[in-house]
Amino acid sequence: MHLDLDAFFASVEQRDKPSLRGKPVVVGGVGGRGVVSTASYEARRYGVRSAMSTREARARCPHAAFLNPRFHAYRETSQRVMEVLRDVSPLVEPLSLDEAFVDLAASGLTSYDDAAVRGLAEEVRARVVDVTGGLTASVGIGTSKFIAKVASDLDKPDGLVVVGAGTELDLLRPMHVTVIPGVGPATAERLRRAGITTVADLENVSEDELLRILGRAHGHGLFLLARAQDDRPVEPERETKSVSVEGTYDTDLTDRRLMEGLVSRQATHVSERLRTNGLSGRTVTLKVRLHDFTTLSRSTTLNAPTDSGPTIARLARGLLGELDLTGGVRLLGVGVSGLADWIQDDLFGEQHPAEDDDPVEELPDLPDLRIWVPGMDVVHEELGRGWVWGAGRGIVTVRFETSETKPGPVRSLPADDPALAPWRPVTTGGP
DNA sequence: TCTGGGGTCCTAGGACCC
DNA sequence: TCTGGGGTCCTAGGACCC
Numbered sequence: 001m002h003l004d005l006d007a008f009f010a011s012v013e014q015r016d017k018p019s020l021r022g023k024p025v026v027v028g029g030v031g032g033r034g035v036v037s038t039a040s041y042e043a044r045r046y047g048v049r050s051a052m053s054t055r056e057a058r059a060r061c062p063h064a065a066f067l068n069p070r071f072h073a074y075r076e077t078s079q080r081v082m083e084v085l086r087d088v089s090p091l092v093e094p095l096s097l098d099e100a101f102v103d104l105a106a107s108g109l110t111s112y113d114d115a116a117v118r119g120l121a122e123e124v125r126a127r128v129v130d131v132t133g134g135l136t137a138s139v140g141i142g143t144s145k146f147i148a149k150v151a152s153d154l155d156k157p158d159g160l161v162v163v164g165a166g167t168e169l170d171l172l173r174p175m176h177v178t179v180i181p182g183v184g185p186a187t188a189e190r191l192r193r194a195g196i197t198t199v200a201d202l203e204n205v206s207e208d209e210l211l212r213i214l215g216r217a218h219g220h221g222l223f224l225l226a227r228a229q230d231d232r233p234v235e236p237e238r239e240t241k242s243v244s245v246e247g248t249y250d251t252d253l254t255d256r257r258l259m260e261g262l263v264s265r266q267a268t269h270v271s272e273r274l275r276t277n278g279l280s281g282r283t284v285t286l287k288v289r290l291h292d293f294t295t296l297s298r299s300t301t302l303n304a305p306t307d308s309g310p311t312i313a314r315l316a317r318g319l320l321g322e323l324d325l326t327g328g329v330r331l332l333g334v335g336v337s338g339l340a341d342w343i344q345d346d347l348f349g350e351q352h353p354a355e356d357d358d359p360v361e362e363l364p365d366l367p368d369l370r371i372w373v374p375g376m377d378v379v380h381e382e383l384g385r386g387w388v389w390g391a392g393r394g395i396v397t398v399r400f401e402t403s404e405t406k407p408g409p410v411r412s413l414p415a416d417d418p419a420l421a422p423w424r425p426v427t428t429g430g431p
Numbered sequence: 432t433c434t435g436g437g438g439t440c441c442t443a444g445g446a447c448c449c
Numbered sequence: 450t451c452t453g454g455g456g457t458c459c460t461a462g463g464a465c466c467c
Contacts, residue, residue, distance in 0.1 A: 028435075029435055029436090031435095032432060033432070033433090033434080033435075034435065035434070035435045035436090036435090037435080037436090051434085051435085052434090053433060053434060053435090054435095055432085055433070055434095056433080056434095096437095096438095182440090215441075215442070216441085216442090217440080217441055217442085218440095218441075238439095240438090241438080241439070241440095242437095242438070242439085243437090243438095244436085244437070244438080245436085245437090246435085246436060246437080247435090247436085248434095248435060248436085250432085251432080252432090293433095293434070330432095331435090331436095333436085335437095335438095
């Protein structure tokens with residue numbers, strides 16, 4: 001099942017402010033360079049669409065209410081909906097605040113029986129209206145993620161479509177290639193030049209030909225989806241891969257000192273979000289969009305992960321210094337990727353005094369039980385300070401520091417090597 | 432004053448290692 | 450005395466999604 005909340009941000013605004021009900025509402029950036037996130041159906045009648053510039057939306061529908069997003073309200077409402085879905089099945093994969101897949105095979109449902117499936121879906125839709133204070137959802141049900149997602153789009157808003165098993169290709173064949181997730185304007189144009197516009201066209205192309213046109217991963221994926229072959233599982237817990245903050249400024253920036261200050265603030269924000277989520281990462285990326293919309297990125301990778309605001313800020317400012325910014329900058333952004341789910345503990349800190357008192361008599365020597373966590377600090381008589389790079393099977397691999405970003409020498413030591421002995425294990429949320 | 436912000440995934444080339 | 454074949458990691462950019 002795929003569930004999609006109708007005009008989500010705008011609907012929440014109409015729910016919370018009754019005077020907006022039945023009227024055109026546009027949620028998005030209201031500044032000079034803002035774009036539309038969501039338009040209510042009333043506003044869509046005037047041609048206002050997601051991703052349209054707010055400037056154009058104002059021209060098309062001047063009497064609409066233009067609102068900045070209130071994410072806390074959307075998050076809170078979204079959580080209520082996700083709870084309803086998790087009551088149906090433990091396998092719920094949120095795609096965003098307003099969308100999720102639910103694996104009905106992991107629910108109470110025992111067969112893909114039309115009446116039973118519809119009954120369940122209508123129950124979910126009613127409960128969503130209930131817990132959200134009146135928001136409607138469009139639901140699609142199919143034998144795969146792909147089909148369910150296509151189905152949820154067929155009868156918006158407030159719709160329910162069940163695609164019968166075995167009828168998938170009848171549905172897909174006449175449709176434009178852009179119904180396939182991953183086929184956007186660039187891919188559609190490539191396909192069009194090869195004479196391919198519908199799913200039926202796509203189905204008649206050999207895999208080799210598709211690989212030639214689109215490359216390995218994309219070509220293979222499309223070959224399968226064009227045949228309605230999709231066995232991707234519903235994944236309830238996907239790990240965060242990166243955290244970033246960016247901003248577009250109403251007028252182009254030209255002052256480097258100002259830009260450095262803005263980048264530093266963004267780095268602080270990224271650091272706060274990393275810490276809130278117990279994350280740290282090794283790669284710091286600076287993103288810059290120039291006055292002419294060309295977009296640059298520069299990144300640097302540390303030897304050890306960080307969640308430190310000053311560190312991220314210093315590296316990001318350094319990357320900014322490498323760029324020619326003549327002509328002005330419209331966007332700056334800072335991100336951290338290469339995330340680890342552990343944080344580099346400060347093992348040099350005061351909270352870990354030398355052992356001395358409190359020896360454990362019964363368990364005098366347990367090198368095998370020592371837990372070496374990747375990222376923890378160690379020290380070696382000759383090589384100096386380093387980090388645990390990998391650990392397992394009684395061997396600890398340590399990378400020693402020569403500079404912050406240049407990898408130093410790597411040494412593997414037995415887990416009970418005296419050179420490692422002074423350092424205490426850390427406990428983490430890991431396995 | 433055309434063109435957001437938060438993400439994911441893929442590709443291609445070069446460095447580096449065995 | 451003219452040069453391998455993996456493999457991984459890093460960087461930069463691009464397509465795409467909501």
